[in-house]
Amino acid sequence: AQRVTQPEKLLSVFKGAPVELKCNYSYSGSPELFWYVQYSRQRLQLLLRHISRESIKGFTADLNKGETSFHLKKPFAQEEDSAMYYCALGHTGFQKLVFGTGTRLLVSP
Amino acid sequence: DVKVTQSSRYLVKRTGEKVFLECVQDMDHENMFWYRQDPGLGLRLIYFSYDVKMKEKGDIPEGYSVSREKKERFSLILESASTNQTSMYLCASTMNTGELFFGEGSRLTVL
Numbered sequence: 001a002q003r004v005t006q007p008e009k010l011l012s013v014f015k016g017a018p019v020e021l022k023c024n025y026s027y028s029g030s031p032e033l034f035w036y037v038q039y040s041r042q043r044l045q046l047l048l049r050h051i052s053r054e055s056i057k058g059f060t061a062d063l064n065k066g067e068t069s070f071h072l073k074k075p076f077a078q079e080e081d082s083a084m085y086y087c088a089l090g091h092t093g094f095q096k097l098v099f100g101t102g103t104r105l106l107v108s109p
Numbered sequence: 110d111v112k113v114t115q116s117s118r119y120l121v122k123r124t125g126e127k128v129f130l131e132c133v134q135d136m137d138h139e140n141m142f143w144y145r146q147d148p149g150l151g152l153r154l155i156y157f158s159y160d161v162k163m164k165e166k167g168d169i170p171e172g173y174s175v176s177r178e179k180k181e182r183f184s185l186i187l188e189s190a191s192t193n194q195t196s197m198y199l200c201a202s203t204m205n206t207g208e209l210f211f212g213e214g215s216r217l218t219v220l
Binding site: 006009019034036043044045046049051086090096097098099100101102 | 113140142144149151152153154157167190199201207208209211212213214
């Protein structure tokens with residue numbers, strides 16, 4: 001069965017500190033991993049996907065198949081990064097995604 | 110820009126009432142989804158549809174049904190609302206790219 005685990009409900013850091021939001025997955029096939037973000041009073045939107053291997057808003061995420069992880073990282077957090085972050089798992093072919101329980105990131109000045 | 114529009118942002122219903130949540134997308138997407146979003150539980154898939162008149166159960170379909178008569182419209186139906194269906198409901202669509210486009214959500218309160 002597909003499963004996504006985000007162990008932290010809340011992550012609180014100060015501005016300028018490094019951030020790592022953890023995501024572990026369980027899937028026997030070839031996974032596609034995504035990070036979605038929901039800013040206050042905005043709709044949920046795609047932040048980045050592992051297949052594109054790009055940095056968005058300073059965030060990066062590397063798929064580690066050995067550890068079945070897809071942690072989201074940013075070296076220097078900004079206040080505008082405060083949001084709810086969801087890790088999501090899909091598989092090739094059909095894009096039904098399984099979401100984690102989410103981590104709320106709070107960046108304080 | 111892709112637009113996914115949910116007709117009702119806030120609804121208050123009584124236990125036992127029938128509830129319709131409507132979702133329309135304007136980008137000719139094949140796939141549409143209904144999720145519910147609850148604190149601590151994340152997003153859970155209720156139903157999805159990959160074509161007109163086609164539907165499949167998600168992880169928590171009990172108490173819900175859906176309708177997709179036209180490609181752009183996907184409706185979620187609560188036949189007899191119950192208090193445990195109080196939640197935020199999110200509609201999404203995609204064209205098999207892995208990027209889901211979400212609506213703003215419909216917050217349903219069942220009294």
